[in-house]
Amino acid sequence: MTQTFSVGIVLQDFALGGTERIAIRLANQWARSGVPVTIFAGTGQGPLRPLLAGNIRLVLAHPPIPRGPGSMLTLAKAAARFWRRQPQSACFVPGNYHWPIASALARLPKATRPVIVTQISTCLHKAERGWLRQKLYNARMRYLLRGVDHLIALAPSEARQANNILGRPVSRTVPLPALADDTPPPVPVPPGHPTILAAGRLVHDKGFGVLIESFAQVHRVMPEVRLQIAGSGPLRDELMAQVVANGLDHVVEFLGCVASIRPFLDACRCFVLSSRSEGFPAVILEAFAAGRQVISTSCTPATKMLLTKPEYGCEVPVGDAQALAQAIISALQRPTPSENELAACVQNYRIGPIAAEYLDLMRARYRDATP
Secondary structure, eight states: OOHHHOOOESSSSSOSSSHHHHHHHHHOOOHHHHHHHHHHHSSSSTTTTTGTTTTTTEOOOOSSSSSTTTHHHHHHHHHHHHHHHHSEEEEEOSSGGHHHHHHHHHOOTTTTOEEEEHHHHHHHHSSSGGHHHHHHHHHHHHHHHTTTTTTEEEEEHHHHHHHHHHHHEEEEEEOOOOBBBBBBEEEOSSSSSSSHHHHHOOGGGGGGHHHHHHHHHHHOOOOOOEEEEEEEETTTTHHHHHHTTTTTTTEEEEEOOOOOSHHHHHSSSEEEOSSSOOSSOOHHHHHHHTTTTEESSSSOOOHHHOOOOGGEEEEEOOTTTTHHHHHHHOOOOSOOOOOOHHHHHHGGHHHHHHHHHHHHHHHHHHHOOOO
């Protein structure tokens, strides 16, 4: 192992995803604290690349490894070859999609094998998998993560599930580093027509079709309400057609990709998460930090941890458009909650202390493994 402590991260690309954004935030924070950070990426493409600090070393695979079938396994092999040539003290694997990286690095010779810290970014148990597919998923997880040193869960329930699946106490809970240390304070909800905000990639799992169906019901009761959806994806045209078919094109706006949703949170009345399945979505924390209520499907353990008072928001069943519509209407009919109280609920999710906790874990394991 190297004598100067350093951290490496492997990313497929710089796609507009939650795991990529968190990895970049951690990399920037570690580099800011004086730790050398190297990112090995399959390609340099993606809208998040400009967020990378200038003092982070970026190494791109040659030839490039674009996202596609089998690309993660190819990237894992390329990353292992790079690590063998240029060892790093520790490696952060940012989420479930990147788990093959952990498996490849764990097979490196002891002299070049880094400390491997891996994050759980999506739900481990999904009802729609069924018994057999879940069993196969668990087996794959055990295989890919058999050599990790620390497995980071974002909620205690996920840590318990992970330890049960892996058969060893390797998982621990560390809060999601979703908020900058200088996150601005919340502002009051602006007057005028209330706006509902939603954000995410326009794909099936985000449940935007259900959101639009529910918003049609909201519109019939409260025609002054507006809906904004931030994000892009393959279902954009289909969702826009659904909006037009429901006569909502004058009250629904697709914002496309945005660098930050904070300005739109400041302008909205509440945030809605309509997903079918999530890990621990940073967007809920961003909404709370902006002082906005959250109405969410029961797609994530985050709702159980954060929606502890009725005024903070509520949880509805996944895929239930009627329940979602009623929850939105009820929230809009009640007084606006204290934005400062909502923001205070997520103070523990600021990146500074969490990035330091990650470094402490890595350094302690590194010291134990260094002769």
